[in-house]
Amino acid sequence: MTSTSRTIVLITGANQGIGYAAAEQLLKQNNYYILLGSRNAENGAKAAAELDPSGESVEPITIDVADDDSIQKAADHITSKYGRLDVLVNNAGINNELALYWKQLENEEETKPDLAALRQVYRDAYEVNLFGAAITTEAFTPLLEKAVMKPARIVFVSSHTGSIGLRTDPSSPFYEKMSQASFPVYRSSKTAMNMLTLHYAAKFKEQGWKVNASCPNLTKSAFSRFSDLGRSPAESAVNIVRLATLSEDGESGQYSDENGVVAW
Template identity: 80%
Template sequence: MSPTQNIVLITGANQGIGYAVAEQLLKHENYFILLGSRNAENGIKAAAKLDPSGKSVEPITIDVTDDASIQQAADQIASKYGHIDVLINNAGNNNEFTHYWKQQESKEEIKLDLAALRQIYREAYDVNLFGAAITTEAFIPLLKKANAKPARIVFVSSHTGSIGLRTDPSSEFYERMSRPSFPAYRSSKTAMNMLTLHYAAMFKEQGWKVNASCPNLTKSAFTRFSDLGRSPAESAVNIVRLANLPENGETGQYLDENGIVAW
């Protein structure tokens, strides 16, 4: 890699939105991609597909639910590169989709027992909130050494985490957002939004740009390639923009490609 390249780590990037973000960032000559993947083999394959030369993409094994894995990734990157310039917390979980599709296929209500319900909540929060928080903490020392200014953090959130959209009848999203669906996933993304504000405030004086992006419903493995979703490439656009923010760019915001989203 070139000394002038921005180093960006993307978690959960071997497929879907994360992969599309990497693909679009590669169109910017100044980016070196650390392609995060929970499964090492999947990461290697995805990195080779993105960049057969290996000059601009390197696979990094990181499981955001495993503290040892997070620390190992941080140590590996610190030893080899000494810093990162951008962190994109993209890894996500919505096991409620699995239950939803089972109900759709059976056409009958499938009642979860309490233990199964607790597990769904635990897994959603473990990735979407705890994983994003612990990963951010692990990489703050490397972001403090960023070559590019400002350092940037992007949390990949969701419109479904917006309390504003959920409660505003005048919103075009209200009908969809006010439905009683996916409470574990949605509440975990609401919590992620508060995490965004926390880190934006923490590094405001240093000029860091810390924002949350709403990619919208996307056709990917995450949603079992739902026909209702749009392409990962479309959903990646605003994430890529936030990863490229200049010194006068926004921070502490919750946005999609059309602008600010109500918290």
Template identity: 40%
Template sequence: MGSSKTVLITGGNKGIGFETARQLGKLGFTILIGSRDASRGQEATAKLMTEKIDAKAITLDVTNLDSIQSAVKQIDEQYGSLDVLINNAGISLDGGVSPSQLELINLKRTYETNVFGMFSVTKAMLPLIKKSPAGRIVNLSSGLASLTLNSDPESEFYGLNLLAYMSSKTAVNALTVLFSKELSTTSIKINSADPGFTSTDLNGHSGYRSVEQGASIVVKLATLANDGPTGGFFDENGVVPW
């Protein structure tokens, strides 16, 4: 068992997840890359190891409870606890259609990963996080989750109306608030991160922010001091309105 802090990043083999892994690895964290596809996870960890980062691939499909339980067992056996959980895995299936044109199956699939998957991983990993002296949970959200901004005609992304993706991230924010209430008497801090419109596979690389910029708030929330906030929604400039 190493003395360095452990961090599990779901969907950590690419995009913001991978860049977060790189930045936390440079800070001395032991990186556990959660990836649905084992070979992609191995590729990602091999890349990190060339940068002298302590990284390990863990096969983890957030929509599969057996896969989640097996990841818990692996982390428990090898490390005995988990210091940081970054719920980064997410999908977007709206395809640009308006809410009334969205197929129910795509709404369900989006929630399966973005909401139920995040819930399942958080619930399963909590006993390990409770063994950490100062556990941190970061839920990847989006400025598109903000009901305040969604209903403000002056808002930058007011023109976007992607029911499945946007409402799933609103639900993620609700998870953050409700889990933070339950964990308020512990040393665990759980927050939602808005990385901004970052260029990733999720949006066909149409975002104007780099993954380095997108990961900065995630890293900040993963490394909060003991007097840091919990139950909040933040981007790199501060609080984002619910």
């Protein structure tokens, strides 16, 4: 089976963690061809070879969503080789705020915040989590417009922590859970991503595209420094894969996890 007869999926940040697990699950469906996005070419090639030693169903794609040239080169390569894209999964993300959190825990005395350093943390997080997802989507829109395995699908990998509804609901575990480690940088970047999801869902509604956001939940991976509180990447990838494989009657403009709709 050639790549042209299968659904072509690009997953950013997929050489490990949730993105890797999503690729692994899509491969089990047999009719998907995975473009495995990775910022580091060597890591991407290694992950692709692990997933598919034959090289028949997975191709590593070097793409750094914080680098416009990298995004464009990836888009140009896919345009030249395949001429289309059926599914885009905006999975690449960072939580650089964790370093600040651990530093605060280590300091017994409260210290004056380094405002310049904090500003940089915000910039770096938004550069990847929001701007990266937006620019990647824009760059690949022309390829998604040529999708053969319709409907074209876009999945934004968001977070429960970005939900304003959960954060303001006293009955929600996210209401008090993050009171000490609130992570305003990461959370607000994901809240902004949710609005981005709604923007593209509305923009491509007439074309029938399926554009949704998924909440993976806390996952034991490099992203969370392999937190013992996290679940497996395979569990967190389930809803991402569901959204990436939606049919014509699937939902669009929704924010969900494997249990259903999540409050914006």
